[in-house]
Amino acid sequence: MKYDCLILGGGLSGLYGALRLQQRGLRGVVLEARERLGGRILGFAPAGSNIRFDLGPAWVWPEFQPLIAGLTRELGVELFAQQTTGAVLYEDPNLPAAQRIDGPSPNAHSWRMAGGAIRLIEALAARLPDEAILTDRRVVELHRRPDGVEARTVTADRRKETFVATQIVSTLPLRLLADSVQFEPALPAEHRRHFAATPTWMAAHAKFLAFYATPFWREAGLSGEVFSRRGPLTEIYDASPAQGGPYALFGFFGLPANARRQLGRDALTMRSLAQLQRLFGDAALAPTGWEIKDWSDDPLTATPADALAPAGHPAYGLPDALRTAWDGRLLFAGSEASAGHGGYLEGALEAAAAACERVAPNPAATGNATQPGCFTNFHRSH
Ligand SMILES: Cc1cc2nc3c(=O)[nH]c(=O)nc-3n(C[C@H](O)[C@H](O)[C@H](O)COP(=O)(O)OP(=O)(O)OC[C@H]3O[C@@H](n4cnc5c(N)ncnc54)[C@H](O)[C@@H]3O)c2cc1C
Structure with a gap:
């Protein structure tokens, strides 16, 4: 069957793009490599709890992010303010104890999603027909055809399929796209260079979560917020x-990916809990559970080049030439394609909206709205 559009990737950008295409009555399908949706958005429920904690993004800034503000409202995902009441701690390697800093937190404008950021993904998926989201479909090749485009996929059990459409919107992180998908005809070298030079935001990082009763x-009058030059968090x-x-603290490791790999999960956990004890006292040594997610080890987010974090926030966005790849049949979204909010959830939405606006209806596809896989006509009941 021929679709109006194939959307590569079922993270926030892909699902939001799919929703926007559905709202315009266009036919398409999301092809997602993992068995789960969400991409860098990942919820973790500790043993004995059904509450999901964020192993990926946690914060939004609705004051400055109109799309995320609008989408959470539209989907009924509640926001609550990051807990910042209490003093912040600062650890200096040259001082014996952490310093307590009273006053407003630098994170006072950050908001979180009730139920975790995964709620956004679940609410988006619930708005799309089951047939319009295919998981376990890793895209390995894209082909330009005289009348459109074609994506070849492979499942975990090595089953191959081909999907045909008028246009493609890729929401894969640009560097990962260049590293893992073959293009026929090949993209010009300057495009490949741009992709390879675009770090995937946060792909170099790892999060540690510890749960407490x-x-x-x-x-103790502390917000839980710590800035440490001692580490490991x-x-x-x-x-x-x-x-x-369950209550929880989370931290970002300061150690680079190769040092984390060498130490291993057990040593990282022991060192993290020892740091939490140093900062918050012995109660920190009695967590009800913990979890580490190292994004640099995840081949559906990071490439080997992402092992080193960029020095600052990269300048994201697409060069003009990339807006007309394959005569406009190959469009690029995903957060790293957003110039305004690249790297952030807002950027994932911004880039998807911009790319999907450029998807045109394919008369052959819209003529037969009863075939499965279209965004229109079906809604999940949950
Ligand atoms: C630890 C961490 C903390 C973060 N904190 C924040 C925060 O607080 N606030 C914020 O705004 N942002 C934060 N971010 C960034 C945020 O997660 C991203 O901007 C956003 O999730 C990107 O969404 P996306 O859909 O563009 O990309 P992704 O979520 O990466 O989605 C891409 C999708 O493509 C799929 N895929 C990959 N290869 C293939 C293939 N070959 N075929 C088919 N599918 C494929 C992937 O499985 C994935 O589902 C954080 C990220 C991390 C990792």
Whole structure:
């Protein structure tokens, strides 16, 4: 069957793009390599709890991010303010104890999604027909055809399929796209160079989450927020749900990917818990559970080049020439394609909206709305 559009990737950008195409009555399908949706958005429920904690993005800034503000409203995903009440701690390697800093937190404008960022993904997926989202479909090749485009996919059990459409919107991180998908005809060298030079935001990083029965740091007048030059966690925040427990702290490792790999999960966990004890006291040594997610080890997010984090926030966006690849049949979205908010959730939405606006209806596809796989006509009941 021929679609109006194939959307590569079922992260936030891909699902939002699919929703926008559905709203315009266009036919398409999301091809997602993993068994799960969400991409860098990942929820983790500790043993004995059904509350999902964010192993990927946690924060949005609705004050400056109109698309995320609008989408969370549209989908009924509630926002709550990051917990910042209490003092911030600062660890200096040259001082014996952490310094306590009272006053407003630099994170006072950050908001979180009730139920975790994964709620956004679930709410988007629920708006799309089941047939319009195919998981376990890793795109390995894209082909230009005289009348359109073709994507070849492979499943975990090596089953191959071909999908045909008028246009493609890729939402894969640009560097990953260049590293893992073959183009026929090949993209010009300058495009490949641009992709290879575009770091995937946060792909070099790893998060540590520790769960607790009580928020003992709050009881000590601390916000849970820490900036540390001792490590192994360089930034720590309260990651508890909007109300009640399990309570949680999360931190970003300061160690680079290769050092984390050498140490291994057990040593990283021991060192992280020892740091939390140093900062918050012995109660930190009795977590009810913990989890590490190292994004640099995840081949559907990071490439070997992402092992080193960029020095600052890269300048994202697409050069003009990339807006007309394959005569406009091959469009690029995903957060790293956004010039305004590249790297962030807002950027994933911005880039998807811009690319999907340029998808035109294919008369052959829209003429037969009863075939499965179209965005229109079907809605999940849940
Ligand atoms: C630890 C961490 C913390 C972060 N914190 C924040 C934050 O607080 N606030 C914020 O705004 N942003 C944050 N970010 C960034 C945010 O997660 C991203 O901007 C956003 O999720 C990108 O969405 P996307 O859909 O563009 O890309 P992705 O989520 O990467 O989606 C791409 C999709 O493509 C799929 N895919 C890959 N290869 C193939 C293939 N060959 N075929 C088919 N599918 C494929 C992937 O499985 C994935 O589902 C954070 C990221 C991380 C990792």
